[in-house]
Amino acid sequence: MTESNEVILSLKHMQKSYGAHKVLKDISFDINKGEIVTIIGPSGGGKSTTLRCINLLEEPTDGEIDFHGENILAPGYNRNTFRSKVGMVFQQFDLFENKNVLENCMIGQELVLKRSKDEARKIAMENLKKVGMDPFIKAKPQQLSGGQQQRVAIARAISMNPEVLLFDEPTSALDPEMVGEVLDVMQKLATTGLTMVIVTHEMGFAKSISDRVLFISDGIITEQGSPDQIFDHPKNEKTQKFLSNFRKMDF
C-alpha cells in the first residue's frame, strides 16, 4: 500500500450508452500508482462496464481516458501496447482453452512483450508458484476447478508485469469454498505494491484490502472515500441502503 501521488490512469467524464440506454452517465476518477481501488455497488449499476471501458473492451461513447497524460481514445493511439500494460482478470477466468497452464502464462509475454521462450517460461513459473499452481503446468483449463483456473488467470496477468491490474468480479463465478484461495492470492499481490482496481461483492475483503472505495450506482460515482468512510460512515442514502443488506451478514 505504497501509495504515491503519481497518477497512472485518469478517467474524465467517461460515458457509455448502448443505443438510448445510458449505462455510464459521468464517471471521473484517478488511479494513483500503487493504489488499490475497489468498486462496489448494486448489480447493473455500471461497475463492470467502467472496468471494461478502462481496458477498451467496451468503447466509451464520450469522455476521455488518460494514461500517463495521453488520451487513449484518440484515433491512431496504439491500443495494444496500452492493453499490455493494463492486465485484466475476468469473472469467467477465460483461460485459453487450446493451451495448457504454462502456455497460458507464456503466450502474452512471447507475442506481445517479445520475451524469449526461456525468459517467458521462467517468469511464468515464478508467478505460477506465487499462486500455487506450479504443479499443474501441463493441465488444460477445462481440467481444473474454478478457483484453480482463476489463480492461473491471475498468474497470466501478472506475468505481463502490468502497471495496473483490473479485476472484474474475480470470485463471483466460484463456488463458496474456492473464494478464499483466490482472495488469499490477491491479498498477497496487494503487498507487492501493484496497482489494482477491483470490482467485487466481497465486502469484507474490499474493506480490508482497499486504499479507496468507489460506490457506483446508476452510472455515476455516488460516493467515494477510504474504506472506513464508506463502510462505517456512509453518507449517501443509496450506499447506506446497499451496505445494510450486507450488514446482516458478518464481514
Add this chain to the structure above:
Amino acid sequence: MKSRFRWIAALLTILIGLFIGFSFNSRETQAAKKDSSVLKIGMEANYPPYNWTQPKKTNGAVPIDGSNSYANGYDVQIAKIIGKRLHKKVVVEKTQWDGLLPALTSGKIDLIIAGMSPTAERRKAINFSEPYRKSTFVVITNKASKYSNAKKLSDFKGAKLTAQQGTLHYDLIKQLKGAKREPAMRDFSAMRQSLASGTIDGYVAEDIEFESYHSVNPNIIAVNLNKMAGFHVDHDDSVTSIGVKKGNTKLLNEVNATLRTISNKKRDQLMSQAVKEQPKAGNETKKEDWLVTTWKQYGGMIMSGIGMTLLLALVGTIVGFFIGLLVGIVRTIPTPTTRGKRWALNFVKWLLSVYVEIFRGTPMMVQAAVIYYGIAQFWHLNLNRTIAALIIVSINTGAYLAEVIRGGIISTPEGQFEAASALGMTHNQRMWHIILPQAIRNCLPSITNEFIVNIKDTSVLSIISVSELFFVGTTIASQSFKFFPTYLMISAIYLILTFTITRIFNFIEKRLEGKKNYNLMANQVQVGTPKDAEANN
C-alpha cells in the same frame, strides 16, 4: 502445437510431391501445345466409327493430350492426312461435344474433326470446310420392333425415340409425326444401351452409326429416313465438315485443298476400315473375367483417374481452407480508429462477400466452363487443364469454407477474444494463436464434409475434360458398353475413397482433442478430468 505443425508439414510435403509428379506430366504436354509443329484436333473420342478412345497405339492411333490413351477412327485418319500435308504432328484434345465450339473459338484446339455437321447455327460461331463425309439419316431400332418395317414418316406414331443432345438428329424426330420425343442423350453408347434395355424404341442417327453398331449387335435394323416422302434435311445438315476458327482462312484453305485430294473411294475405304477396327462390345470371353480384363485394359487409366480425383480434392480442400482462413480473419478485423483504414477495410470486406456469394451461388460446372474457356477466349491465356481445375476447385471450396470458418470463429466464446485482447495481442495474433486453433477444431467435421463433397463433385470437371475418375469411368463405359458394371465399379471406388478419408479425418480430430489426463509436476500423479471425477461420484 508443435505436433500439429508437423502434421501440416507432412501433409504439405505429400501434396507437393504429388503435385510435382503431375505437373511433370502436364508440362510435357504443355510444351507440346506451344510447339507450332503440332496440330490439335478436337473430338469426343467417343463416337465410333468417327472417333473413339483406345488404350494402345495400334492401327495408326494418335495420342490424346493429357492422358495415356490414344484416339482412332475415321476422323483421326482424316486428321492424319491433313497433318501430313501441313507437316504437323496430330494430337487429339479429347473434348465433350458441348465443349468443342468454345474450345475452338478460344484457341485450345486448331480444328474440330468430330463428325460435326455444318449447321447454320454453328456457322455463326465458326467456319466449316468442304464436307468430308456425306451421310444418310436412319432410325435405328430392334429387328423385332414393330417400327422396323416403317415405310412412311407417320409409321413411327407412338415410338419412343431419341438422339444425341445438341445435334440435328434430335430435331429430326419432330418430322416423324406422332413419335414420342424422349429426352436427348449425351452419346451413342448411352443410346445403344437404352435401346438394348428397351427404354426407347429407337434413335435417330446416321447410316454409319448403324453399320458400326450392327457389327457388334446383329439384332438391329436401320430404317432409312432420307427416302421417305416429306422428309427434309438441308444439304449442310446431311454432311459432316471440319470446323476451323473464324478468320483463320489460311488453315481453312489448306484443309479444303487436302480434302480435295482424298477420293470418294479412299473415304469409303477409310470408313469401312474404321468400322472394322472400332472397339467392340464383342462376344466377350467369360463373364467372370470381366473385372480382370477391364483391369488389365484400363487399370492404368483408373489409377490415374483416382490420382487426379484425389489430387483435385486434396489440393482444393487445403488451398480452399487457407483461403477460408484468410477471409475469416479479414472479416472479423475490429473497426479501426482512423477513417482511411476504416474505408479500406470495408471495401475489402465487401469484395470478399462478393467473392463468397458468387462462388457459393453458382454451380462449379458453370464456373469451370466460364473460367477455362472464358480466360482463353478473352485474355488468350492458355491455362493447363489440370491447373485450371485445381484453381476452380480451390476457389470454390474457399468460398464454402470461408463461411464454415466464420461460423467457427463466431462460436468461439467471446471471453477468448477478450482475454487475448486484454493481453495486448494484435488481431492477427489473437486469431492465429487463440481463436483459430479452437475454431478449426470445431469446424473439422464440416471441413471433412467439404473434402468428401470435393471428391465426388470434382466429377463435374469432366466438362473441361479433366481426366478424373468419373471421366475415366465414362470413357470405359462407352467403350466396353458395360454401363452397369463400370459405373458400379466406379461408385465402389468413390465409396472406398470417401470411407478411407472419413476415417483419417476422424483420427486427426481425435488427435487434436489431446489427452484427457495430465501429470502433476510435483509428484507425477495421473489426475483425471473433473468430469471423470464427477462421473465416479
